[in-house]
Amino acid sequence: MNTKDLFPPKNIGFIGLGVMGSPMCANLVRKSGLPVHVNDRSAEAVATAVAAGARDAGSIAGVGASADIVFLSLPSIVQVESVCEELLAANPRPRLIVDMSTSEVARTRALAKKLEAAGVAFVDAPVARTAEAAVKGTLFITVGGTQDLFDGLLPLLSHMGSDVLHCGETGCGQIVKILNNITVMMTVNALSEVITIGRRAGMDGKALFEALSKGSADSFVLRNHGMKYMVPDTFPEKIFPVDYAIKDASLALALAREGGFEPHIATYTHDMLGQVKAAGFGLNYHPVLVQLVDGRVKGPAA
Numbered sequence: 001m002n003t004k005d006l007f008p009p010k011n012i013g014f015i016g017l018g019v020m021g022s023p024m025c026a027n028l029v030r031k032s033g034l035p036v037h038v039n040d041r042s043a044e045a046v047a048t049a050v051a052a053g054a055r056d057a058g059s060i061a062g063v064g065a066s067a068d069i070v071f072l073s074l075p076s077i078v079q080v081e082s083v084c085e086e087l088l089a090a091n092p093r094p095r096l097i098v099d100m101s102t103s104e105v106a107r108t109r110a111l112a113k114k115l116e117a118a119g120v121a122f123v124d125a126p127v128a129r130t131a132e133a134a135v136k137g138t139l140f141i142t143v144g145g146t147q148d149l150f151d152g153l154l155p156l157l158s159h160m161g162s163d164v165l166h167c168g169e170t171g172c173g174q175i176v177k178i179l180n181n182i183t184v185m186m187t188v189n190a191l192s193e194v195i196t197i198g199r200r201a202g203m204d205g206k207a208l209f210e211a212l213s214k215g216s217a218d219s220f221v222l223r224n225h226g227m228k229y230m231v232p233d234t235f236p237e238k239i240f241p242v243d244y245a246i247k248d249a250s251l252a253l254a255l256a257r258e259g260g261f262e263p264h265i266a267t268y269t270h271d272m273l274g275q276v277k278a279a280g281f282g283l284n285y286h287p288v289l290v291q292l293v294d295g296r297v298k299g300p301a302a
Contacts (some may be wrong), residue, residue, distance in 0.1 A: 001047045001096065003121055003148060003152065003171075004148070006068060006069070006152060007152035007153075008155070009067075009069045010033060010034070010035075010155065011035045011036075011066055011068055012034050012035070012037070012067050012070070012071065013036065013037045013039075013045060013062060013063035013064070013067030013069070013070040013094065014036055014037075014054070014063075014070070014071045014073070015038070015039050015063055015073070015074070015083055015179065016072055016073035016181075017038060017040040017045035017046065017049055017073075018075075019134075019239075020073055020131060020134045021040075021100075022045060022048065022049065023042075023131070023134040024073060024127070024139070025038060025049055025054060025071075025073075025204070026049070026052050027134075027137045028156065029049070029052055029162050030052070030053070030159075031159040032156060032159055035055055036049075036053070036055065037054070037055045037056075037057040037062065037063050037066040038054045038056060038063065039056075039057050039058070039060050045249075046111055046153075049160065051125070051278045053165055056085070060083055060087060061075075061089055061090040062090075063090075064086070064087040064094050065090045066092060067099075068094060068155050069093050069094060069095065069153075069156070070096070070097050070098070071098045072084075072101055073101055074099075075101070076101065076103065077107045077108065077111075079101075079106045080099050080101055080103055080108075080111065080146050080266050081107070083264070084097060084111060084114075084115060087108065087120075088115070088118055093118075093119070093120055095119075095120060095121060096120065096121040096122070096123065096125045097120060097121070097122050097123075097155075098121070098122075098125050098153065099122070099124050100126055100127055100141070102126045102178065102248055103126070103175055104174075104254065105171045105175055105178070106171075106258065107254055108170065108171050110176050112170045115196075121145075122145070122146065122147050122170065123143060123145035123147075123153060123169060123171040124143070124144040124145065124152070124174050125141050125142070125143045126141070126142060126177035127139040127141050127160070128140040128141075128177055128180050128181070130240075131240075134160070137159065137161065138162040138163075139161035139162070140163045140283075141157050141160065142172075142173040142180075143157070143167060143173075144168060144169060144170045144171050144172040144173035144174060145170055145173075146169075147166065154172050155190075168240060178248060178251045179182060179252065179255075181245075181249075181252070182252035182266050184221055185245055185269050185273070186224050186266060187219060187225075188230075188286065188287050188289055188290075189269045191209075191221065191226045191287075191291050192287075192290040192294070194208070194212075195208060195209065195226070195230060195231075195290065195294075196293055196294040196295075198293070203244035205231045206227070206288050209222060209226050209231055210275065216233045225287045226287070229285060230246060230287050230290050233290075233291075235281070235284040235285040235286075235287060236284070237284060237285075239285040240283055240285060241282060241283045242276050242277050242283070242284060242286045242289075243282045243283065246270065246273045246274060246277060249266065249270040249273060250301055252266055252270075253267060253270060272292060272293070272299075275292055275299030275300075276288060276289050277293050279298065281297070
C-alpha cells in the first residue's frame with residue numbers, strides 16, 4: 001500500500017472525545033495547524049472541541065469523508081470495529097486509521113488486515129500515563145505498524161505524547177500498552193499490601209512511602225498512585241477507574257493464555273479488582289484496591 005503521498009495530511013479526524021481523547025484532540029487542534037474534524041456521542045464533548053477550534057463532522061462517516069487520517073480513542077475493540085465499519089462506508093474513505101484505544105491484540109490484527117484489504121492503512125498507537133499527561137501532551141504512545149507509517153505519523157503523535165515508541169508490527173503497540181497496564185495494577189496490589197503491613201506495624205503511610213521512594217523500591221506507581229492517592233485515601237471518579245482496570249487486566253490474561261501461559265500474580269490482581277467492583281467501587285480510581293487489601297472493604301466472599 002503506497003502511503004508516501006499521505007504525509008503531511010491536509011485534514012485529520014478524531015473520534016472519541018472522552019477523558020483522554022478530548023485533551024489529545026485539543027493538542028492536535030492547537031499544535032498541528034491542520035483542520036481537525038471530530039465526532040463523539042456526547043454533543044457536549046463535540047461542542048467543547050469545536051470551541052477549541054475543531055470542526056464538527058456531524059457523524060462518523062462525516063469524519064471519514066473529511067479526513068485523510070482518522071484517530072480513534074474509544075472504550076474497547078468492540079467500538080473500534082464498529083466505528084471502522086462506518087469509516088469504510090464513507091465516501092471518500094480515510095486513507096489511514098490510527099487506533100489510540102487499548103484493544104485486544106488478535107482482533108486488532110484481524111481488523112488491520114480487513115482495512116488494508118479495503119485500501120485503508122492501519123496503525124495501533126495506544127497511550128499510557130495520566131489524564132494530566134493527556135492535557136500536557138506528555139503521554140507515552142506505543143506504536144504498532146510499518147516503519148514508514150510510524151515515521152509519517154511521528155510529528156502528529158508528538159503533539160500528544162512526549163515519548164513515542166515504535167514497538168514493531170501491527171499489534172505490538174497494544175502488547176506493550178497492555179503489559180504496561182498490568183504491571184501498574186500488580187504494583188498497586190503490592191503497594192496495597194506494603195502500606196497495610198506498615199500501618200499495622202505502627203508506621204505512618206506517608207512516611208513509609210516517602211522513605212521507599214528514596215531507595216530501590218522507588219517507582220512512578222509508588223510516587224503517583226501510592227503517594228498521591230493511596231496515602232491520602234482519595235480515589236476520585238473519571239480517573240482510570242476499576243472498571244477500566246478490569247478490562248485491561250482481562251486483556252493481559254487473554255494475551256498470556258493465547259501464548260500458553262497461565263499467569264499467577266496477574267490473575268490474582270484481576271480477581272481482586274473484580275471484588276472491588278462487586279463492592280461498589282467500579283467507577284473509582286483503581287488504587288481503591290487498597291481498601292480491599294487492608295480489610296475496610298469486604299469482597300463478596302468475605
